Amino acid sequence: MSEHPRPIATVDVVLFTLAEADGDAGLRVLLVERRREPFRGRPALPGGYVHVDEDADTADTARRVLAGKLGVRVPYLEQLYSFGSRDRDPRGWSISVAYFAMLPATAGAALPVGARWQPVATLPVLAFDHAGIVERALMRVRDKATYSSLPAFLLGETFTLPQLYDVYCRVLGSRPDPASFRRKIEAQGFIVPVSGAFSQNRSSRPAQLYRLADAQLRAFDRTI
Amino acid sequence: MSEHPRPIATVDVVLFTLAEADGDAGLRVLLVERRREPFRGRPALPGGYVHVDEDADTADTARRVLAGKLGVRVPYLEQLYSFGSRDRDPRGWSISVAYFAMLPATAGAALPVGARWQPVATLPVLAFDHAGIVERALMRVRDKATYSSLPAFLLGETFTLPQLYDVYCRVLGSRPDPASFRRKIEAQGFIVPVSGAFSQNRSSRPAQLYRLADAQLRAFDRTI
DNA sequence: GGAATAGTGTCTCTCAGACACTATGAC
DNA sequence: GTCATAGTGTCTGAGAGACACTATTCC
Secondary structure: OOOOOOOEEEEEEEEEEEOOOOOOOOEEEEEEEOOOOOOOOOEEOOEEEOOOOOOOEHHHHHHHHHHHHHOOOOOEEEEEEEEEEOOOOOOOOEEEEEEEEEOOHHHHOOOOOOEEEEEHHHOOOOOOOHHHHHHHHHHHHHHHHOOEOHHHHHOOOEEEHHHHHHHHHHHHOOOOOHHHHHHHHHHHOOEEEEEEEEOOOOOOOOOEEEEEOOOOOOEOOOOO | OOOOOOOEEEEEEEEEEEOOOOOOOOEEEEEEEOOOOOOOOOEEOOEEEOOOOOOOEHHHHHHHHHHHHHOOOOOEEEEEEEEEEOOOOOOOOEEEEEEEEEOOHHHHOOOOOOEEEEEHHHOOOOOOOHHHHHHHHHHHHHHHHOOEOHHHHHOOOEEEHHHHHHHHHHHHOOOOOHHHHHHHHHHHOOEEEEEEEEOOOOOOOOOEEEEEOOOOOOEOOOOO
8 A cells, every 4th residue: 555656856956156256247056967868968957866875854965965976065055846747857757856055156166077157147958857946946046135144155254245235236136226235234134244354455445344143044024 | 876765755735724713813724634554543734645657746746635635626735845854754764745725714615534624823743744844834824924915815716805904914923004904915916806896794884805816826026 | 873894094114225425445 | 646445324205004084884
C-alpha cells in the first residue's frame, strides 16, 4: 500500500551576486555547464540529488552543492519554490526544491572550470526548467528588495550608505530618491554605523561605514 | 552514478476556512484522523503520496487529495513551502511539498468521517511536523492579508464591504479603522460592485454587494 | 420616531518624493 | 580655491488613523 514509485528528488540553487565593477549594473547568476546527459553541454543551475545518507535536510543539500561544486559559503540562503512535475526532467517525474542565495561580490574568488557568472539580463537557453526557476528567483529578490534588508547580503561585512543605495538600485532596476532611501533605511534600523570608520574614496568626502545589525533578514513594517 | 536512493515524496494541504457563525472569530484548519501507522489515530493535515502515474505536477497532487479525501474544489491554492528532511517521517527521508488553500465558509458542506474543522487557536498535537506546517501557513496567510486580496477567497461569490472587513479582521486578529479599510480596498480596485444588488440585513441598512474583479490574487502597491 | 448598521467628511500625523542646500574630503 | 561625493532641511502631496457625522433600512 505505502510503496509508490518515488519521483527523483533534487535541489537547485540560484546563486546571485553583483559584478565587482560598479560600472556594470544588475544582478548576475551562477551557471555551470552540464557534463552529463540530459542537456549535456547546456548551462544549468548548480544542483544535485538529495543524498539521503548525507543530508539532514534540503537546505543541507543546497549548502553541500554550493560548497562541493563551487567552494562557496553563502551568508544568505532561502528556499524559493519547489518544481515538481512529470515533464521537467526527461528521466522521469522529478521534484526540484529550489533555493536562492546571495553572495557578496568580493567573495567571487576563483570559479571552477565550467562555472561562470551570467548577467540576468542576458541569460542563455538553460537546461530543464531552470529559466523558469531563475525568473521566479528574480521576482522574489526584486520583491523582497522593496520591503527587506535582502540586498544588503550582496555586500561585504561593512559598506557605506551610498553603496547600499547602489545595490538596491541595481537589484530594483530603478533609482528612488537617495534622501528618502537614507531616511527609510535609517528608520528601519537594520544597519548600525561602525564608529569612527569611513570609506576611502578616491577624491571626495569619505562616507560612514555601516554593518548589518544582525545576520538575519529584516522585513520592513507594513500596515494594511 | 545517477541512481541514488530516493526520498519519499508527499504533498500536504493546509485548508483554511472561517466558521459560518460570525460569532466565532478566527480561522479554522481542516484535520483528518490518521487511519494508518505512523501516527495512527493522530490528527494530521490531509495529504498523500505523489502518484507519478496520475499527477502531472504537485499542484495536481494537492487538488487530487482535496477532491478525493474531502470532495472539495478550492478557489485558491498556493504552494507554501517544502519540508524535506531525514527526521520528519519515521519511515525515512521524506519531502512534503506543502500547499495551503482557502475555502469559503458556505462550501463547508458535509465532511467525511474522521475529518473536522479545528480553530487555529486550539490546535491539538498533530502527526509528523504538521504543527510547523500549519504555523508557517498561518504566517503566510496573515502576512498576505496585509498586502493582498487573499482573505477575499474565504467569502463566496458576492459579499459586502462590512463582510470583507470582518474577514480581514478575523484573519489579522486586529481591527483597523473601518473607514480607512474601505478607502484602501476601494483604491486597490480588486472588487467591483454588483450593480443594484444589496445585502438582506435583519434590521438595518442593506449593504452594497461586491464581487472579485478577477479570480487571481491581487497584491497591493508597495514602494520602498 | 428609535435601533442598527452602511457609508462619508475632515482633521492630523507620518512619510515618500523632489530638490535645494550644506559638509568634508582630495587636489 | 574647485571638484566630487556625503549628508541634511524643508516643502508638498498622498494616505493611514481617529472619529464625528450623515444615510437607509426595519421595527
